Amino acid sequence: MIYSEEVLQKTLNLGKKYLHEGAVADYIPELAKVDANKIAISVIENDELHSVGDSKVKFSIQSVVKVILYSIAMDNYSVDELKKYVGVKPSAKAFNSVIELELSDKSIPVNPFINAGAIVIVAILYNIYKGETFDIILKKARAFLGDDVDYSREIAESEKESSFTNRTLIYLMLSRGIIPNDIQVEEVLDTYFKACSILVNTENLAHMSYVLSNNGKNLKGEEIITERESRILRSLMATCGTYDYSGDFAIRVGLPAKSGVGGGIVTASNKNTGLAVYSPRLDSHGNSYCGVRMLEFLSKELNLYIY
Ligand code: DON
Numbered sequence: 001m002i003y004s005e006e007v008l009q010k011t012l013n014l015g016k017k018y019l020h021e022g023a024v025a026d027y028i029p030e031l032a033k034v035d036a037n038k039i040a041i042s043v044i045e046n047d048e049l050h051s052v053g054d055s056k057v058k059f060s061i062q063s064v065v066k067v068i069l070y071s072i073a074m075d076n077y078s079v080d081e082l083k084k085y086v087g088v089k090p091s092a093k094a095f096n097s098v099i100e101l102e103l104s105d106k107s108i109p110v111n112p113f114i115n116a117g118a119i120v121i122v123a124i125l126y127n128i129y130k131g132e133t134f135d136i137i138l139k140k141a142r143a144f145l146g147d148d149v150d151y152s153r154e155i156a157e158s159e160k161e162s163s164f165t166n167r168t169l170i171y172l173m174l175s176r177g178i179i180p181n182d183i184q185v186e187e188v189l190d191t192y193f194k195a196c197s198i199l200v201n202t203e204n205l206a207h208m209s210y211v212l213s214n215n216g217k218n219l220k221g222e223e224i225i226t227e228r229e230s231r232i233l234r235s236l237m238a239t240c241g242t243y244d245y246s247g248d249f250a251i252r253v254g255l256p257a258k259s260g261v262g263g264g265i266v267t268a269s270n271k272n273t274g275l276a277v278y279s280p281r282l283d284s285h286g287n288s289y290c291g292v293r294m295l296e297f298l299s300k301e302l303n304l305y306i307y
Contacts, residue, residue: 001046003273007302008052010301011298016290019039025282027162031060040052041294042206043276044275059263061141061195061198063115063286064260065196065198066113069125070233071140073124074229082112089110096114111236113236119166119170123180134194143222146204196260207274209267212230213270237268238256238307242257245287265291
């Protein structure tokens, strides 16, 4: 047993000491309404789910969904084909940086886990699935996370109303021909906002972590993604999953991971386990403040580093 009840509780208590640090994302007004003192860890080990803290509390998945979006893109195209529209390079600026997009080669987003990259991926999916796109995304999200997940209409609407930076990114990409200019811009953005607004808890994210760590198979042994896709996603999580903090995260925690401004972090490992954390106050890079500290502590305590 790697994750004893004692070590999980010790980690949660350590995390609680940092609850006052960081700030809840408020550039999306609906996100500012959450209870900032929630904190949780969920793990899957030996086919069983264990949690400590507020593991039933739902929050929006936000950028963690970008892993799922890229997996659907890989069902349709090779990474080399996708690289014409979105790269696989680490980012050096904030997750919604306009200047990084402007300065990147041909204004191709550097990777699929920053906002510009995920918006391109949604545009690519929209070209294939048209009005069905969000249904396809939700179906795949349920396969990763659990059948009961749905999205928050309030958060999706709030994202739309405060979408100035994301609009800047999509119009810049339209002007550079990265996204074809006959695309339905509003439909693409609405689909992206809905995807970011999918509600999850750490239990859902632990299931996603298990799929990523277990070469694409869920607890029932069903193939959610291929082994190759899981390897590519873990690689991208390692290099790009916590944005411009990814290098620090790799040193501190030593596991591939993907964060979201909702406060969730999903990890991946090379063991048949799942591990996810939540706490909504964020550091300056947009990663859960307590979440990173809890993962760092757990990693040291249990020697989880895989690099
Ligand atoms: O588009 C946005 O800004 C959000 N829906 C997602 C950003 C996000 O989660 C970045 N994460 N740390």
